[in-house]
Each structure stands twice: as structure tokens, then as C-alpha cells.
Amino acid sequence: MAYPEAAPVSEGKIILTAPELQRVIDRIAHQILEKTGGAADTVLLGIPTRGEPLARRIADRIRAFEQIDVPVGVLDVTLYRDDLRSQAPRALGPTQLPPGGIDGSRVILVDDVLFRGRTARAALDALRDLGRPAVVQLAVMVDRGHRQLPIRADYVGKNIPTALAEQVRVKLVETDGVDAVTIIRPDEPGGRR
Amino acid sequence: MKHLLSAADLDAATATEVLDTAAELAKVTGREVKKLPTLRGRTVVNLFYEDSTRTRISFEAAAKRLSADVITFSVKGSSVAKGESLKDTALTLQAMGADAVVVRHGAAGAPHRLAGWVDGSVINAGDGMHEHPTQALLDAYTMRARLGRLAGLKVAVVGDILHSRVARSNVLLLHTLGAHVTLVAPPTLLPVGVEAWPASTSYDLDAVLPDCDVVMMLRVQRERMIDSYFPSAREYARRYGLDAARFRRLPDHAIVMHPGPMNRGMEIAPEVADSPRSTVTEQVTNGVSVRMAVLYLLLGGRN
Amino acid sequence: MTFLIKGVSVLGGEPTNLLLRDGVVAEIGPDCSAAGAEVVDADGLVALPGLVDLHTHLREPGREDAETVETGSRAAALGGYTAVCAMANTEPVADTAGVVEQVWRLGRRAGLVDVQPVGAVTVGLRGERLAELGAMADSAAAVRIFSDDGHCVADPRLMRRALEYVKAFDGVIAQHAEEPRLTEGAQMHEGEVSARLGLTGWPAVAEEAIIARDVLLAEHVGARLHICHVSTAGSVEIIRRAKERGVRVSAEVTPHHLLLTDEAVTGYDPVFKVNPPLRTAADVAALREALAEGVIDVIATDHAPHTVEDKECEWAYARPGMLGLETALSIAIEVLGPRWDLIAERMSRVPARIAGLAEHGHTPAPGAPANLTLVDPAARWVVDPSQSASRSRNTPYAGRTVPGRVVATFLRGEPTVLGGKAVK
Numbered sequence: 001m002a003y004p005e006a007a008p009v010s011e012g013k014i015i016l017t018a019p020e021l022q023r024v025i026d027r028i029a030h031q032i033l034e035k036t037g038g039a040a041d042t043v044l045l046g047i048p049t050r051g052e053p054l055a056r057r058i059a060d061r062i063r064a065f066e067q068i069d070v071p072v073g074v075l076d077v078t079l080y081r082d083d084l085r086s087q088a089p090r091a092l093g094p095t096q097l098p099p100g101g102i103d104g105s106r107v108i109l110v111d112d113v114l115f116r117g118r119t120a121r122a123a124l125d126a127l128r129d130l131g132r133p134a135v136v137q138l139a140v141m142v143d144r145g146h147r148q149l150p151i152r153a154d155y156v157g158k159n160i161p162t163a164l165a166e167q168v169r170v171k172l173v174e175t176d177g178v179d180a181v182t183i184i185r186p187d188e189p190g191g192r193r
Numbered sequence: 194m195k196h197l198l199s200a201a202d203l204d205a206a207t208a209t210e211v212l213d214t215a216a217e218l219a220k221v222t223g224r225e226v227k228k229l230p231t232l233r234g235r236t237v238v239n240l241f242y243e244d245s246t247r248t249r250i251s252f253e254a255a256a257k258r259l260s261a262d263v264i265t266f267s268v269k270g271s272s273v274a275k276g277e278s279l280k281d282t283a284l285t286l287q288a289m290g291a292d293a294v295v296v297r298h299g300a301a302g303a304p305h306r307l308a309g310w311v312d313g314s315v316i317n318a319g320d321g322m323h324e325h326p327t328q329a330l331l332d333a334y335t336m337r338a339r340l341g342r343l344a345g346l347k348v349a350v351v352g353d354i355l356h357s358r359v360a361r362s363n364v365l366l367l368h369t370l371g372a373h374v375t376l377v378a379p380p381t382l383l384p385v386g387v388e389a390w391p392a393s394t395s396y397d398l399d400a401v402l403p404d405c406d407v408v409m410m411l412r413v414q415r416e417r418m419i420d421s422y423f424p425s426a427r428e429y430a431r432r433y434g435l436d437a438a439r440f441r442r443l444p445d446h447a448i449v450m451h452p453g454p455m456n457r458g459m460e461i462a463p464e465v466a467d468s469p470r471s472t473v474t475e476q477v478t479n480g481v482s483v484r485m486a487v488l489y490l491l492l493g494g495r496n
Numbered sequence: 497m498t499f500l501i502k503g504v505s506v507l508g509g510e511p512t513n514l515l516l517r518d519g520v521v522a523e524i525g526p527d528c529s530a531a532g533a534e535v536v537d538a539d540g541l542v543a544l545p546g547l548v549d550l551h552t553h554l555r556e557p558g559r560e561d562a563e564t565v566e567t568g569s570r571a572a573a574l575g576g577y578t579a580v581c582a583m584a585n586t587e588p589v590a591d592t593a594g595v596v597e598q599v600w601r602l603g604r605r606a607g608l609v610d611v612q613p614v615g616a617v618t619v620g621l622r623g624e625r626l627a628e629l630g631a632m633a634d635s636a637a638a639v640r641i642f643s644d645d646g647h648c649v650a651d652p653r654l655m656r657r658a659l660e661y662v663k664a665f666d667g668v669i670a671q672h673a674e675e676p677r678l679t680e681g682a683q684m685h686e687g688e689v690s691a692r693l694g695l696t697g698w699p700a701v702a703e704e705a706i707i708a709r710d711v712l713l714a715e716h717v718g719a720r721l722h723i724c725h726v727s728t729a730g731s732v733e734i735i736r737r738a739k740e741r742g743v744r745v746s747a748e749v750t751p752h753h754l755l756l757t758d759e760a761v762t763g764y765d766p767v768f769k770v771n772p773p774l775r776t777a778a779d780v781a782a783l784r785e786a787l788a789e790g791v792i793d794v795i796a797t798d799h800a801p802h803t804v805e806d807k808e809c810e811w812a813y814a815r816p817g818m819l820g821l822e823t824a825l826s827i828a829i830e831v832l833g834p835r836w837d838l839i840a841e842r843m844s845r846v847p848a849r850i851a852g853l854a855e856h857g858h859t860p861a862p863g864a865p866a867n868l869t870l871v872d873p874a875a876r877w878v879v880d881p882s883q884s885a886s887r888s889r890n891t892p893y894a895g896r897t898v899p900g901r902v903v904a905t906f907l908r909g910e911p912t913v914l915g916g917k918a919v920k
Binding site: 278279280298299300301302303305306320321322323324358361384385386387389390 | 683686687688689690691692693694695696697699763764805808809810811812813
């Protein structure tokens with residue numbers, strides 16, 4: 001597979017380059033196959049925005065490695081967030097379960113960054129209203145620490161210890177035109193002051 | 194956005210956001226658990242001075258699906274009926290901690306007055322002859338769902354334009370979203386000053402129909418005859434009713450809409466109302482999703 | 497008491513002194529003075545003849561919760577008025593000698609302004625039969641102006657009879673021009689704004705059609721006619737042509753119709769609900785021009801107090817009407833500029849003549865009754881409804897900064913207002 005040309009990243013320090021990001025996705029795909037004994041009864045649900053293309057890429061790699069088709073869907077969790085009142089109403093992302101549904105399945109939620117854990121918790125609440133999965137697991141590209149809830153990921157691409165004021169950005173070709181993971185310090189351009 | 198008092202309150206971006214949000218929220222209806230926790234702990238008050246089971250139930254369902262607490266004041270059997278002033282009612286709602294008040298009233302401008310007296314959001318569910326913004330939103334949603342777009346659509350709105358809040362809101366919203374509206378009515382039922390509206394007018398329904406993507410029929414009350422707006426129900430139906438013959442002259446893709454309730458046989462023939470190209474029942478379903486979207490956008494975040 | 501008004505500019509002229517004694521202007525001159533006179537420092541002030549309002553609603557008897565003769569008189573004096581004509585739509589209606597005399601007596605008792613009662617044209621304002629116009633004219637109230645204001649005398653035959661009948665005692669019918677069949681359910685001017693706001697419209701033609709009919713009737717029977725609160729450009733045209741033909745018609749315009757348009761209704765605040773309604777910018781321009789020319793003879797306030805409950809509600813349920821007495825002069829200055837002689841003409845001399853009030857409308861001059869008002873032309877003040885002397889608060893100018901402030905008003909040589917405050 002040809003890796004896309006890396007465009008110059010304008011802010012922050014690159015933690016993962018495009019090839020490194022690809023390898024991490026490969027590893028997650030292998031780990032899923034290993035831990036689930038061949039991804040039987042497994043569904044990948046990406047959390048918008050970037051969880052969706054990540055989930056599709058993981059499914060692609062699983063198909064490439066073992067010719068197994070894992071159903072992929074999208075789960076928008078905006079309406080289940082517990083921090084809605086702290087900002088202006090957000091636009092909703094799409095929610096689309098795969099045709100077979102999720103009842104009795106192993107649902108693997110896929111997101112780009114695991115931080116405080118609130119998105120994952122909202123996703124668990126959303127799943128409860130959508131069906132009854134047998135098992136729920138979490139796969140993330142980056143775990144940056146600072147959990148506020150007892151949530152942990154089952155599959156982690158990279159552990160990156162961070163300071164609270166820093167920002168971690170996962171960029172994907174599908175959404176940002178380039179593959180990279182960057183970290184922005186507060187006193188750098190693009191950082192929070 | 195704090196209040197929704199007029200369709201003119203929505204620019205193209207916000208109106209589109211309402212429609213897109215409604216499309217996502219519509220999926221909740223298909224689920225086993227038809228509920229979202231988003232407005233948990235919020236109180237929505239339905240303040241209905243006019244009898245309107247359909248709109249009231251629609252707003253109730255919308256608020257409940259978002260887990261809000263719903264309190265309904267309808268005119269019969271409440272202090273409102275005993276002559277309590279709108280201002281005193283507003284102060285009561287304020288004391289109850291209403292986060293949003295959905296108000297339907299016979300007097301134009303009542304929601305505007307209410308917005309000055311309560312801290313919460315005010316949603317206009319129909320004020321006299323002035324506007325009915327959520328109706329226009331669900332009408333636009335229906336058109337978009339059936340025809341795939343709104344920009345460039347040719348929409349004919351037919352009937353008692355003068356007295357119609359549905360017409361006023363639809364003209365404003367459809368113009369904002371890039372559709373073109375033609376108002377069709379006898380001259381007595383078009384307001385003086387309609388020339389300033391972003392719409393064309395015509396007295397001739399037969400001339401307008403062959404070129405429409407959407408025909409929206411408005412209810413015409415028989416009482417207007419007594420005031421000489423038109424001489425008889427028969428003459429009105431003959432000149433401005435959507436009968437089977439006119440229906441056949443519509444383009445094949447065109448849809449027929451009606452905000453309800455319908456005067457079957459007056460402005461719309463029964464076989465037209467019941468045809469698959471009529472959107473009357475899905476307008477009702479869409480109403481709940483659209484109203485959920487409005488409630489979410491007004492109450493779902495910090496304002 | 498004797499008063500020496502020092503350093504005042506009469507109608508914008510050179511500063512001079514006015515000596516008021518025994519109810520008249522005794523002397524004018526830069527050097528005049530008198531021992532024992534109370535001195536009023538009028539440096540920088542302009543003296544105008546006391547203003548005369550042809551059209552005021554004092555609400556008493558019947559609606560004392562909105563205004564009384566006393567509170568209305570106080571508001572008038574603070575506005576520079578020395579005489580007001582009190583409209584007849586009270587409860588009971590002023591359609592008998594008894595009620596007009598009651599209002600007249602209440603005015604004298606309050607003693608702040610000369611209250612000249614207006615008598616109803618028809619019994620109960622119902623437009624069916626003439627009221628006892630002669631009895632009202634002969635009463636102590638000496639009624640000369642008759643009006644069903646609030647309602648139009650719509651029956652053409654009845655209007656003809658009324659116009660003819662009052663010729664006997666030099667009376668005049670003041671018509672509230674509104675064809676009732678064209679204004680059923682009307683809430684505001686019929687035009688672009690009403691179409692947008694979904695409010696039933698009050699078309700200009702409803703006013704113009706009645707004025708056209710009534711000037712022709714007055715011409716035919718050789719009677720005087722007065723038109724209340726003219727509000728449209730079309731009405732101005734009809735009155736202009738009638739005057740050119742020699743018809744003895746006079747016309748009044750309100751301050752609010754000289755300033756505000758129907759755009760003000762956009763927020764549905766009933767403080768802007770009035771009858772006849774606020775109209776378009778083109779109408780305002782035509783009214784201003786007509787006022788300057790004299791096609792419209794006077795500014796009359798149509799001061800219409802309403803309680804908070806009657807205004808703080810839905811537009812459709814609110815009663816129409818605006819306060820006007822305390823702000824009229826300031827609005828006139830804003831619209832006409834500091835043209836003192838023109839203001840004196842439109843707000844004092846001509847209304848006094850139309851009402852037959854011989855003691856009012858006299859430019860301060862030796863021998864003239866001392867009914868005058870002193871105005872600070874340089875003052876600017878913010879209209880604050882809570883400070884209004886009227887019992888009601890429904891002014892459309894709340895928060896607006898307006899020019900010119902009445903400092904003192906004298907009624908027959910005695911002050912009713914001094915230092916900008918009512919003396920009682």
C-alpha cells in the first residue's frame with residue numbers, strides 16, 4: 001500500500017508520522033484479531049469525526065490480513081454528552097448501525113484520542129438505547145492520560161503522557177488531508193493560551 | 194439563538210442546521226428506546242391559548258423524546274381561561290423555572306411580549322395571523338426529503354394567504370433556503386403590501402400548476418364567505434381548489450402538501466389528499482423530528 | 497400677586513421684562529419693574545402664549561384609574577398648556593349639560609388649566625340621535641366644540657344635521673374620521689408592515705373617504721367643520737383642495753403622527769397602538785409640510801391615558817392611545833425647529849380661536865390676559881414614564897431625549913408651574 005505524501009504540518013510537534021500511524025493501525029488490527037480469536041460476532045463503531053475513518057481502516061487491515069469482513073458503523077454521541085450545557089449547541093454527526101445491528105455482538109468503539117473518558121462514557125449510554133451488545137470494548141489511536149472517569153481502552157495505538165494544557169491532534173487523510181499525530185504546547189501557534 | 198419567534202430569525206446556515214439535525218433525530222423514532230437524555234432536567238411548558246391537539250401533541254412528543262419535563266397549559270380549565278393576563282401567566286411560568294415556553298395564541302405578537310417577561314426561550318407555535326415557524330421548518334424538511342433539495346424549487350402556496358401564518362412563515366423560510374414561492378389566491382385574500390414579499394403572486398391557479406415542484410394548499414374557512422372574501426364555497430372550489438383534473442396537470446414529480454386540518458372538497462379533493470404524492474401524513478411525523486431539533490438547538494447547549 | 501419675569505425673550509425676540517398684575521400683562525419693557533413683585537429669572541428663556549389643546553382625554557368621570565381632571569390638568573400645565581378641550585367619551589358620556597358642567601367644575605377646582613369640555617354629538621356616542629347640543633352650549637361649560645371622538649359620526653344624514661344645527665350658536669363639529677365598515681378588527685395601518693406582522697389593517701381610505709364626504713357636506717350647508725387627528729397624505733390633499741374652495745374646515749395633527757411611523761409596531765409593543773394608527777414615512781412628511789403651510793391648522797395632542805393593564809398585554813387586546821400633554825411642545829420643537837412664532841400659531845393662537853377661548857392665544861402684550869408659558873429652548877431631557885405627572889405611563893417616547901423644557905406656566909397671571917414643577 002502506498003503511503004500518502006505527508007503534507008507539511010503547520011503546528012505542533014509530530015509524534016507519529018504517516019508511516020508510523022499506519023503501522024499502529026496495523027498493530028491494532030492484529031491485536032483485535034488475536035484478542036477476539038478471529039473477530040467473530042464483532043462490530044466496529046467509529047465515533048465521529050475521526051473515529052469513523054479509523055474504524056474503516058482497521059476493518060480494511062483485518063480484511064487484508066485474514067479476509068474477514070468486520071461490519072463497520074458510526075455512532076454519534078453528542079446527544080448523550082454530560083457537558084452539553086458548557087458550550088453552544090453542537091451540530092450532530094451521523095449515527096448508522098451496520099445492517100446486522102449490535103444485539104449480542106462484541107462492539108468495539110473506535111475513537112482517535114482517549115483523554116478524560118467522557119466521550120467513551122457517552123458512547124456507552126448511547127449504546128444502551130440502541131441495543132444490547134454482549135461485550136463492549138474500546139480502541140483508540142492515542143491515550144493521553146488525565147482520566148476523569150474509570151474508563152480504560154482495550155486497544156491503544158500509542159500512550160502519550162501529556163500536560164493538561166497541551167493538545168493532541170490526530171490527523172487523517174480522510175478528514176485532514178494528511179496522516180499525522182501532533183502535540184501542541186500552549187505557547188505554540190495553534191495552542192490554547 | 195435564544196427564541197424562535199419568526200422564520201426570519203433563521204439565516205440559511207441555521208435553518209439548514211435545523212433540518213440536518215432533524216434528519217438525525219428522526220432515526221430515534223425507529224429505535225426500540227425512543228428517547229434521548231439530552232434535555233434531561235429541563236422544563237418545557239406548552240402554553241396553548243388556542244385549541245390545537247395536533248401541534249400540542251407534536252411539541253409534547255418532541256420534548257419528551259429528549260427527556261425534558263413537559264407541562265401543558267391549555268385554555269380550558271386553567272387560570273388562563275379565567276382571564277388571567279398573559280403577563281401574570283408569564284410570571285407564573287417564570288416562578289416554575291420554565292426553560293422554554295412553547296406558545297400558541299390567537300393574537301399576533303403574543304410570543305414577542307412573552308419573550309420580554311420570561312428568562313427562558315420562547316418558541317412561537319402560531320400567533321394569530323403572523324407566523325408558525327416550526328410549521329415552515331417541517332414543510333421545508335418534507336420537501337427536501339421528498340425532492341432531494343430546496344434551492345431552486347418552485348413552490349406554489351394556494352389559498353387564504355391574507356389570514357395565514359403558515360403562508361407568512363413559509364414565504365420567509367423558503368426564500369432564505371433558495372426556493373421560489375408563488376402565492377395563488379383571489380385578490381381579496383392577498384394582503385395589501387404583498388408586493389414587498391420575496392414571492393410572486395397570481396390569481397390563476399391553472400397557469401401556475403404546470404410549472405410547480407410543490408403545491409401547498411392552505412385551509413380556507415367557509416366563514417370567509419360571510420365577509421365577502423369570495424361569493425360561495427362552490428365558486429372558491431371551482432377556481433382555487435386542487436381537484437382531480439388539476440392534479441393530473443401537475444408535473445409527475447410534484448408533491449402536494451397541506452398543513453392540516455383539511456377541508457376535503459373545498460381546497461383539496463379527497464382523492465388528491467389521499468394520493469401517494471400527498472405528504473400530509475409524513476408532515477405530521479416530520480413535525481416531531483423538526484421540533485426536537487428546534488428544542489435541541491435552543492436548549493441543548495449554553496445560550 | 498404681581499410677577500416680574502426678567503430677561504425673557506418673547507417669541508424669540510430681544511430679552512425684555514414682563515410685568516404680570518391682576519391677571520393681565522401690565523407692562524413689557526427692558527426696564528419695567530414693580531416694587532413687591534415676585535421676580536422670576538427668565539434669562540435664556542422664551543415666552544410663548546399659553547398653549548391650547550383642542551383634543552385631550554381627561555377620563556373623568558368613569559376612568560379615574562387612568563387619569564383625573566386634576567392629574568390631567570397638572571400634566572397639561574407642565575407641558576406649557578393654559579387651556580385644554582376635554583373630549584366627551586367619558587363614563588357617563590358627556591352628552592348632557594349635567595356632565596359637561598361637572599367636568600367644567602372639576603377643572604375650575606383643580607385650577608391648573610382652563611378645562612373646556614367638548615360635548616358629544618350623539619347620545620351615548622352611539623351615532624343614532626343628536627345629543628342636546630343647545631343645552632350643552634347654554635350650560636356653564638359653554639360648549640362650542642362637539643365631537644364623538646373615539647367613534648366616527650358615520651351616518652351621513654346625521655352628520656349633515658349636526659353640522660347644520662350647531663350654526664345657531666357658532667358651534668363646530670369635530671369629526672373622528674373613520675369609516676367603521678372599513679376598519680372592523682383593524683389593529684394598525686394597512687400597508688407593508690401590517691402584511692408582514694399579520695395584523696388586520698386600517699386603510700388610509702377609511703379616513704379619507706369620511707373627510708371627503710364631510711367637507712362636501714360642510715360646503716353644502718355652509719357650516720364649519722373640524723377634523724381631528726389627521727394622519728394621511730391623502731387627507732391632507734382633500735383638506736387643501738377644500739380650503740382652496742373656501743370651505744370653512746380646520747384640521748389638527750398629533751405630535752406622534754408628526755414623528756413616528758408604522759415601523760414602530762414591529763416589536764408588537766402596544767404603547768405604539770393608537771387610533772388613527774401610525775402611518776408611513778410619506779404620510780409623516782406630508783403632515784409636516786401641511787403643518788408648516790397651515791393646511792393643517794393646529795397641533796392637538798389627543799392625550800389618551802391608559803392603565804398598565806390596558807397596555808401591558810397582547811397587541812390585539814390593548815386599548816389604543818398615547819400620552820401627549822407633557823411632551824407635545826418638545827416634539828413640536830423637534831419637528832419644526834425653534835420657530836417660535838409658528839409654534840405659537842399652531843399650538844396657541846389658532847386653537848384658541850377655533851375653540852372660541854377669548855382669553856387664550858394672546859401673544860404677551862400690554863393688556864393681554866396673562867396666560868403664557870416660559871420655555872428653556874436649550875434644554876434637552878430624557879422622557880421617563882415613571883416621572884410623568886399623568887396617572888398613566890403610556891408614552892411612546894420613553895427613553896428618548898427631546899429638546900425644550902417648560903420652566904414656568906402662568907394662568908391668568910398666577911403660576912401653575914414654577915421651576916419646572918407644578919405649584920400644586
